[in-house]
Amino acid sequence: MRQERGAQGKVIGGMHESIRDLLKPSRRSEVAPFMVMDVMAAAARIEAAGGRVVHMEVGQPAAPAPAAARRAAMAALEKGDIGYTHALGVASLRARIARHYQDAYGAAVPPDRIVVTTGSSAGFILAFLAILDPGDRVAVASPGYPPYRHILTALGCEPAPIEITERTRYAMTVENVLAAHRERPLKAVLVASPANPTGTMMPREDLRKLIEACEGEGIRFISDEIYHGLDYAFAAETALKLSDRAIVINSFSKYFCMTGWRIGWMVLPEALVRSVERLQQNIAISVPALSQVAAEAAFDGRGEMEAVKHGYEANRRLLLEGLPGAGLERFLPVDGAFYLYADISRFSNDSLDFAKRMLAEAGVAATPGIDFDPVNGHKFLRFCYAGSTPDMREAVERIGHWLRRY
Ligand SMILES: Cc1ncc(COP(=O)(O)O)c(C=O)c1O
Numbered sequence: 001m002r003q004e005r006g007a008q009g010k011v012i013g014g015m016h017e018s019i020r021d022l023l024k025p026s027r028r029s030e031v032a033p034f035m036v037m038d039v040m041a042a043a044a045r046i047e048a049a050g051g052r053v054v055h056m057e058v059g060q061p062a063a064p065a066p067a068a069a070r071r072a073a074m075a076a077l078e079k080g081d082i083g084y085t086h087a088l089g090v091a092s093l094r095a096r097i098a099r100h101y102q103d104a105y106g107a108a109v110p111p112d113r114i115v116v117t118t119g120s121s122a123g124f125i126l127a128f129l130a131i132l133d134p135g136d137r138v139a140v141a142s143p144g145y146p147p148y149r150h151i152l153t154a155l156g157c158e159p160a161p162i163e164i165t166e167r168t169r170y171a172m173t174v175e176n177v178l179a180a181h182r183e184r185p186l187k188a189v190l191v192a193s194p195a196n197p198t199g200t201m202m203p204r205e206d207l208r209k210l211i212e213a214c215e216g217e218g219i220r221f222i223s224d225e226i227y228h229g230l231d232y233a234f235a236a237e238t239a240l241k242l243s244d245r246a247i248v249i250n251s252f253s254k255y256f257c258m259t260g261w262r263i264g265w266m267v268l269p270e271a272l273v274r275s276v277e278r279l280q281q282n283i284a285i286s287v288p289a290l291s292q293v294a295a296e297a298a299f300d301g302r303g304e305m306e307a308v309k310h311g312y313e314a315n316r317r318l319l320l321e322g323l324p325g326a327g328l329e330r331f332l333p334v335d336g337a338f339y340l341y342a343d344i345s346r347f348s349n350d351s352l353d354f355a356k357r358m359l360a361e362a363g364v365a366a367t368p369g370i371d372f373d374p375v376n377g378h379k380f381l382r383f384c385y386a387g388s389t390p391d392m393r394e395a396v397e398r399i400g401h402w403l404r405r406y
Helices: 017-023 036-048 067-079 091-105 119-131 146-154 174-183 204-216 270-283 289-326 351-362 389-404
Strands: 114-117 137-142 158-163 188-192 220-224 247-251 264-267 339-343 380-384
Touching: 036 351, 067 289, 091 114, 091 264, 091 289, 114 119, 114 270, 119 146, 119 220, 119 247, 119 264, 119 270, 137 146, 137 174, 146 158, 158 174, 174 204, 188 204, 204 220, 289 339, 289 389, 351 380, 351 389
Parallel strands: 137 158, 137 188, 188 220, 220 247
Antiparallel strands: 114 264, 247 264, 339 380
16 A cells, blocks of 8 residues: 655554544444344354254343234324424323323322433433533442443443442442442432343332432432333332432333334433423434334233233243252342343353353353453353243253253
């Protein structure tokens, strides 16, 4: 390659420095990749070659959206009237979500505190933009859902990982959050119960104490309630019953099996609604109208979704009974969502390598813990049990057979 040397700058590796700058991504975009993608790609290669893989790596339901939701979407498509909606969401959907709080928790929530979002993922972005300034610190559990950390970093904020351990039943406590606050002030704390990747939940009293302690110190409480409805050990409590100031983020993705429809919602303190409305108007204009129509009808499909949940319960029992016999006897409390977080340190200290070998040699795909916890995740694997019960049975048999020869 001919190398040029101009007035504006140096030539580096055949490319002019100023042109290289034009192609350079921002520092804030340097977020970590999802290691599970490697496992998924390897699984796809095995399947393309005619092999069999039991999928327990992706955190999404195998079942489709409720029939009522799909029917409503088809009728709306037929009519063709699909335009922008109000930035905060269609009024009838916001009213239906408000009724859900009354039905499910006995909580009175006015529809005008509800904002429809493009999945809970967009809810986080809107909530963070509405309450945080660059440099603000937010406590998140470690292990925890990686996008919490990555979205915060991309917005110029600082995630403050709180290590959760057996001693605290794998939940954040008043003590460890306030200790982090004393180190350097926190602006917010973000809690999910049930959580991903652990599937662990916080009892109501612990949640209440944590919210009270945080708000007493001026720390905002954000509650990710995306796995509500999928609770087996005890009933999940909404933060809305414990505080009027908490920000609640939820989604149709998990309980209602609507991941690809990209629709969720937030419940905000009244004082934040207008800020989020302005943000949503500018960032997204509105949430897809078709998904809003489907989401409203999804509430009529609760019977169908309860049957799906019974399937998860059967899968959970099967894993709790079968995995110890297969060699994985240590896992975190399996309270809710559809995850089991297993300690594999008896076999390996490299969860990515273990996941790759388990896939290649046993035909079972799971997610390495390092995706969720850069410190201790090398000792854990996350199993998603949202698939079919025969698949889960087959996975336990395959893992047992494999580990006996490991
Ligand atoms: C804990 C948690 N929160 C939020 C999300 C984002 O989901 P969505 O944007 O589909 O609502 C996920 C997805 O897996 C999750 O596990």
